[in-house]
Amino acid sequence: MSASRPPPKQRSWSWRSQAFRGVVYQVLALAVLFGALAYLLNNTFANMRLRGIQSGFSFILQPAGFAIGETMIPFDSSESYLKAYLVGLGNTLRVAIVGIVLATLLGTVVGVGRLSRNLLVRSLCSAYVEITRNVPLLLQLFIWYFVLTELLPPIEEALQAGSVFFSKNGLQYPLPLWERGHWGTLTGMAAGLGVAVYWSRVAHRRQESTGRMPPVWLPGLALTVLGAVIGWLAGGAPSGLDIPEKTEINVVGGGSVTPEYLTVLLGLTVYTAGYIAEVVRAGILSVPFGQHEAAASLGLSRRQELRLVLLPQALRVIIPPVTSQYLNLTKNSSLAVAVGYPDLVSISSTALNQTGRAIECIAMVMACYLTLSLLTSALMNLYNARSRLKDR
Amino acid sequence: MMKSLPRLALGALVAAATMATAPAHAGKTLDAIKARGQLVCGVNPSLPGFSAADSQGNWSGLDVDVCKAIAATVLSDATKIKWTPLNASQRFAVLQSGEIDVLSRNTTWTLTRDASLGLHFTGVTYYDGQGFMVPKKSKITSATKLKGATVCVQSGTTTEKNLNDYSKSMKLNMKPVVFDTQEATNKAYFAGRCQAYTTDASGLASVRNKEATNPDDHLILPELISKEPLGPSVRRGDDEFFAIVKWVVFALLEAEEYGITQANVDQMKTSQDPVVQRILGVSEDTGKLLGLDKDWAYRAIKAVGNYGEIFERNVGPKTALKLPRGANNLWNKGGFMYAPPVR
Numbered sequence: 001m002s003a004s005r006p007p008p009k010q011r012s013w014s015w016r017s018q019a020f021r022g023v024v025y026q027v028l029a030l031a032v033l034f035g036a037l038a039y040l041l042n043n044t045f046a047n048m049r050l051r052g053i054q055s056g057f058s059f060i061l062q063p064a065g066f067a068i069g070e071t072m073i074p075f076d077s078s079e080s081y082l083k084a085y086l087v088g089l090g091n092t093l094r095v096a097i098v099g100i101v102l103a104t105l106l107g108t109v110v111g112v113g114r115l116s117r118n119l120l121v122r123s124l125c126s127a128y129v130e131i132t133r134n135v136p137l138l139l140q141l142f143i144w145y146f147v148l149t150e151l152l153p154p155i156e157e158a159l160q161a162g163s164v165f166f167s168k169n170g171l172q173y174p175l176p177l178w179e180r181g182h183w184g185t186l187t188g189m190a191a192g193l194g195v196a197v198y199w200s201r202v203a204h205r206r207q208e209s210t211g212r213m214p215p216v217w218l219p220g221l222a223l224t225v226l227g228a229v230i231g232w233l234a235g236g237a238p239s240g241l242d243i244p245e246k247t248e249i250n251v252v253g254g255g256s257v258t259p260e261y262l263t264v265l266l267g268l269t270v271y272t273a274g275y276i277a278e279v280v281r282a283g284i285l286s287v288p289f290g291q292h293e294a295a296a297s298l299g300l301s302r303r304q305e306l307r308l309v310l311l312p313q314a315l316r317v318i319i320p321p322v323t324s325q326y327l328n329l330t331k332n333s334s335l336a337v338a339v340g341y342p343d344l345v346s347i348s349s350t351a352l353n354q355t356g357r358a359i360e361c362i363a364m365v366m367a368c369y370l371t372l373s374l375l376t377s378a379l380m381n382l383y384n385a386r387s388r389l390k391d392r
Numbered sequence: 393m394m395k396s397l398p399r400l401a402l403g404a405l406v407a408a409a410t411m412a413t414a415p416a417h418a419g420k421t422l423d424a425i426k427a428r429g430q431l432v433c434g435v436n437p438s439l440p441g442f443s444a445a446d447s448q449g450n451w452s453g454l455d456v457d458v459c460k461a462i463a464a465t466v467l468s469d470a471t472k473i474k475w476t477p478l479n480a481s482q483r484f485a486v487l488q489s490g491e492i493d494v495l496s497r498n499t500t501w502t503l504t505r506d507a508s509l510g511l512h513f514t515g516v517t518y519y520d521g522q523g524f525m526v527p528k529k530s531k532i533t534s535a536t537k538l539k540g541a542t543v544c545v546q547s548g549t550t551t552e553k554n555l556n557d558y559s560k561s562m563k564l565n566m567k568p569v570v571f572d573t574q575e576a577t578n579k580a581y582f583a584g585r586c587q588a589y590t591t592d593a594s595g596l597a598s599v600r601n602k603e604a605t606n607p608d609d610h611l612i613l614p615e616l617i618s619k620e621p622l623g624p625s626v627r628r629g630d631d632e633f634f635a636i637v638k639w640v641v642f643a644l645l646e647a648e649e650y651g652i653t654q655a656n657v658d659q660m661k662t663s664q665d666p667v668v669q670r671i672l673g674v675s676e677d678t679g680k681l682l683g684l685d686k687d688w689a690y691r692a693i694k695a696v697g698n699y700g701e702i703f704e705r706n707v708g709p710k711t712a713l714k715l716p717r718g719a720n721n722l723w724n725k726g727g728f729m730y731a732p733p734v735r
Binding site: 048050051052053054065066067068069070077142145146149150154155168169247248249250252258259260337338339340342346349350352353354355356358 | 480481484485488504505507508509510511530532537538539540541542544547552553555556557559560565566567568569570571572573576577579580583584585587627628629
C-alpha cells in the first residue's frame with residue numbers, strides 16, 4: 001500500500017485547482033441551504049404573528065386535561081402534556097419492541113420455510129410473503145381490528161377463567177401490584193442471572209479443555225427463576241394483586257391486552273415478518289454450499305453447523321436490511337391511531353387540537369421518531385460490527 | 393449536531409407549511425374569491441344533516457347551506473363552491489394556511505380556539521351539547537350509570553376534554569378509545585367495542601340514523617355534559633370577510649324573524665314593512681357597507697331559505713335526524729337565536 005502513495009496535494013487559490021473549486025461549491029451549497037431555511041422559518045413566524053397564531057413550547061408543562069385509555073405508566077388528566085407525550089412514547093415502544101421480537105421470530109421461520117424441501121411448507125410460506133407484502137398495512141390493520149372486535153365475545157358474555165377475562169375489551173388478567181418487597185424479587189433475579197452468566201463461562205472453558213459442552217440454557221433459566229423466587233420470599237412475599245372485576249356494564253381493573261394493542265401488534269408483526277422472511281432467505285442463500293460440506297467434513301453436528309458456520313456468515317448479509325425493517329416497523333406503528341391505539345401520534349394529535357400548536361407538536365413527534373430510529377440503528381450497527389468479517 | 397436536529401425537522405415542516413401559503417392578504421379574501429370565481433369551503437365529509445355528499449357529489453346539510461348562502465351573497469351563485477372535506481384534526485391548519493376561505497364544519501366555539509388559532513368564529517349556527525349514545529340492550533338510561541365504561545371518541549375534538557371533565561367530576565373513571573376518523577369511531581362502536589359513544593348530541597343523532605342497522609336499538613342519553621356552540625369560522629386578518637360571513641348568518645336569522653322565506657322572497661320585495669325593505673335592499677343599501685351590492689341578503693335567502701327553513705330541511709323533526717328545534721329556535725320563540733338588526 002505504502003509504495004504507491006499519491007504525491008502530496010498542491011494547495012493553490014486558483015479557480016483551476018479542483019480542490020479550491022470544491023470548497024467554493026460546498027460553501028455555496030451550504031449558504032443556499034441555510035438561506036432557504038432561514039427564509040422559510042422567518043416567513044412562517046411572520047405569517048403566524050400576522051394571523052395571531054400563538055407559538056412556542058410553553059404549553060408542554062400545562063395540564064393535559066384529557067384521559068388516555070391505556071397506559072404503561074399511570075397517567076392522570078391533571079398531569080402535563082409532557083407526561084402525556086411520554087405515555088404515548090411508552091405505548092409506541094411497547095408495540096415496537098414486542099413487534100420487533102415477534103416479527104424477527106416469525107420472519108425467520110417463514111424465511112427458512114421458503115427454502116424447505118417440503119412443497120406444502122414452501123408454497124404456504126411463499127403465499128404468506130406475497131400476501132403480507134402486497135396488501136397495504138393500513139388495510140391489514142383495519143381488517144385485523146374489525147375481525148377482532150366483531151369476533152370477540154361481548155362484555156356481558158365475557159369468557160372467564162378464574163380472574164382472567166376475554167371479551168371485546170381484550171384479555172384482562174390479574175396484575176401484581178408494585179410493592180416495596182418486589183425490589184427483593186428484582187435483586188434476586190439479577191443475582192440469579194449473574195450466576196447463570198458465570199456458569200456459561202465455566203461451561204465454555206470446560207468445553208475447550210474436554211471437548212464436552214455441559215448444558216447451559218436450562219440451568220441458566222432455572223438459576224434466574226430460583227434467584228427471583230428467593231428474592232421474592234426475602235422481600236416478604238408481597239402478594240397484592242390488581243384483579244379485574246366484572247361490573248354491571250364492563251370489566252375493569254387488572255392488566256389488559258386491548259384489541260387495539262393486539263391489532264397493532266399483530267398487524268405490524270405479520271406485515272414486517274413478510275419482509276424479514278425475504279431478507280433471511282437471501283442471507284441463507286448467500287452462504288455457498290461448500291461451507292455446509294466443509295462443516296460436515298469437520299464433524300460438526302447439524303446444529304453446530306448452523307450456529308457456528310452458516311448463521312455467522314448469513315447474518316452479515318441479513319443485519320443491515322433487517323435493521324431497516326426494524327426502523328420501518330417502529331415508524332409504521334404511527335398508523336396505530338387509525339384503530340384507536342393511543343400511541344405517540346394519537347396523543348400528539350389530541351394535544352395539537354387542544355393547544356393548536358401544530359408545528360411544535362409535529363416537531364416533537366418527528367424528534368421522537370428520529371431519536372428512536374437513530375438509537376435502533378446505533379444498536380444494530382454495534383451488533384453488525386461484532387458479526388462482521390474480521391481481518392486477522 | 394443532535395441539538396440542531398429538531399430545528400431541521402421544524403424547518404422541513406415549515407417548508408411544507410409555507411409553500412402553500414403566500415403572506416396573508418389582509419382584506420383580500422373577497423377579491424381572491426371573486427378572482428377565483430369560487431368559494432372554498434371546509435366541511436365535514438360524513439355528518440348527514442350537517443354536511444354530507446350524495447352519490448352524485450351534491451353536498452347538503454346545515455353547515456353546507458351556510459356556505460351556499462355565503463357563495464350566493466358574494467358570487468351571486470350558490471353552486472360556485474369548492475368543497476374541501478376535512479377531518480377534525482386537519483381543519484384549523486387548513487384554514488390557517490389559506491387553503492379554504494371559510495370553515496363550516498360543526499366546530500365548537502371556545503376561547504382557546506378563538507384567541508390562539510389565528511381564526512375568528514363568526515357566530516353560532518347550531519347550539520349543541522355533548523351527549524352519550526348507548527345500545528338499548530345495555531339497559532343504561534343515564535350517563536351517571538356509565539361507571540368504568542369504555543367510550544368511543546373521535547380525536548381532535550373538544551369531546552375528549554369534556555368527557556374527562558365529566559368522568560372526573562362524577563367519579564365515573566371512563567376509558568376513552570380514541571380514533572382519528574369518524575368512520576373508524578362509528579365502526580368500533582357498532583361492533584360493540586365500546587359501551588358508549590360520545591360526541592355532540594346532533595352528531596349522535598346523525599350517526600345513529602346513518603350507521604345503525606336499526607336506529608331504534610340505540611339510545612341517546614338525556615344528559616348533555618357540555619355547551620357546544622357550533623359555527624363557521626374565518627381566518628384572522630381580514631375584517632371585511634369576517635363581517636360578511638357574520639352578517640350572512642344574521643340575515644338568515646332576520647329573514648326568519650320577519651317571515652321572509654325562499655318561496656316568498658320575491659313578493660316580499662314589494663312589502664311595505666320597513667325592516668323587510670332594508671333586509672332585501674329595497675330601501676337602504678346595507679350591502680355597500682359590507683363591500684357588496686344591495687341584493688346581498690336577497691340572494692342568500694333565495695338560495696337556501698331563512699334559518700328556520702334550513703333547520704327544518706336538514707335536521708328538523710321531519711328529517712331522519714328528528715332533532716327538536718329547542719335551543720335553536722328564535723329568541724322570541726324560546727330559543728337562543730338572536731341576530732343584531734340589519735340596519
